[in-house]
Amino acid sequence: MEEKLMSKKKPSFAVNERLNRYLAKYNRNTKIPVFYDDLLRFSGSVVVYDQHDEDTFWVRCYYPDFEREEIDNSLKQVYTIMHSDGSDDSLEFLTVDAIDYCTFGNSKPFRIKVRNILNDSFTYFYVKKADASRIYGLEFEHLLSPHRINFLVYKDTLIEEHIAGIPGDVFIEDHLPLCDNRAQTQIAKQFVKFNERCTVRLLGDMRSYNYVVIPTHDFDHVEYQIRAIDFDQQCFEGNLKVYRPQFFKENLKMVQLVQEKLQESSIEQYRKEERSLLAKRIINTRPRYKELLRCMINDHVSTQANVKSLRKDLYKYTNDMKFKRASTMGQILRTALDFVRRNYEDVNMKRLLESS
Known part of the structure; x- marks a missing residue:
């Protein structure tokens, strides 16, 4: 695969x-x-x-x-x-x-x-x-x-x-079967959010051994987070599926867990939550974020064939014409993140106008 x-x-x-x-x-x-x-x-x-x-x-x-x-x-x-x-x-x-x-x-x-x-x-x-x-x-x-x-x-x-945590493949094999229903539901939620975060910021190859699961004890239960530990595939590949952890066979049990534990409406809610959080972080770190993006836009971090393929996939995925005009991976990433930020700001503006 x-x-x-x-x-x-x-x-x-x-x-x-x-x-x-x-x-x-x-x-x-x-x-x-x-x-x-x-x-x-x-x-x-x-x-x-x-x-x-x-x-x-x-x-x-x-x-x-x-x-x-x-x-x-x-x-x-x-x-x-x-x-x-x-x-x-x-x-x-x-x-x-x-x-x-x-x-x-x-x-x-x-x-x-x-x-x-x-x-x-x-x-x-x-x-x-x-x-x-x-x-x-x-x-x-x-x-x-x-x-x-x-x-x-x-x-x-x-x-x-070093990023501490339980390697994803070890967690899926040894720990996930021992989790109760509440924990499995929470892990499913975190995988949806992790999947969305990787897709939007174009971090690829999140097979199970490239991320860790971090359990945190909180009173009478355990909270879970999923965190990337390998950043080698930032904006290189030309296939959009590479940036979506759900498409790797090593994550199949996580995908099945999402299907079993979450309704479609909940999945969409968690995706929106993660996009909103990303938009807030973009706004809060804007000077440094924009400076980093300018570096990447003027850098060579992939092949021209991959750039053409990815911008085509992203246009089909979003219908945003700006992807068609991107000529570097940095411009593609900027367009993807701007797409998320604009949607967040549009929703906020609409809410403000309705409440005034």
């Missing part, structure tokens, strides 16, 4: 000077002491298995002794830059427990596990090759989703914080 929806491999796009200036202005661009290529110099590795002894597609890397100390110190400094003021005061209390390398997917990231030896708590972050489309995805996630996200870019290296 995915082979028909998506290209076999998405290329990486360099970060241009305009986007670099944007990142520097908003404190996303800072000097760091280690590069992605430095971590590629591992001398050996072993497969990382999960609790069921299945291959996770991650390998644990080992480095020569004369390099490991320098790499560890550099990674600890990156941790303090991301989570503190970047000073060396806390370095002696930190240790790098593991450096794992992912052999699956486009970005081939390194996952770094850093532990505080004073209280034995630990956290993760990721080191990846800087890719412009991924950076746009991360920044739009920060501006337009309910979640904030922390990342840093330096030259050709991207440092990305």
Whole structure:
């Protein structure tokens, strides 16, 4: 199914000077002491298995002794830059427990596990090759989703914080069958909203292992949220279905849950709610949002064939003639988000006129 929806491999796009200036202005661009290529110099590795002894597609890397100390110190400094003021005061209390390398997917990231030896708590972050489309995805996630996200870019290296939660495929297989009726209804609602958010902001490839489910205990019940964790497919593919999680077979059980638990009127209500929230975030972050969009409009993050195909799909989906005039992925995204914002403002204006 995915082979028909998506290209076999998405290329990486360099970060241009305009986007670099944007990142520097908003404190996303800072000097760091280690590069992605430095971590590629591992001398050996072993497969990382999960609790069921299945291959996770991650390998644990080992480095020569004369390099490991320098790499560890550099990674600890990156941790303090991301989570503190970047000073060396806390370095002696930190240790790098593991450096794992992912052999699956486009970005081939390194996952770094850093532990505080004073209280034995630990956290993760990721080191990846800087890719412009991924950076746009991360920044739009920060501006337009309910979640904030922390990342840093330096030259050709991207440092990305870990997003905690239960991987979607694990949740669907192991946790969803144990949820009661109320919880399943709420999860169905959240999937509808997540599906709408991805579609409107053109974040693609949300197969179940590219998002997490986050349970939050609230008095006598558990609330659930669904959050994207992979931003590699921001505005690249030319098929609109790639930007709609409902069309991936890995999400079939979620789609069935929506069909079982929600009426059509409720589904439409939740879609409207999510579009309204997106419109509010666009309005509230307008100066930064518009600056980011201008960067993307003048950038190259896809192929011309994909641009033509996507604008055709979106015109059929919305009947908005403005999609036909879009010549870059940035213009397509601006048109999609403007479509949502205009509808929200029109409804508000109509309500104000009726009440006056």
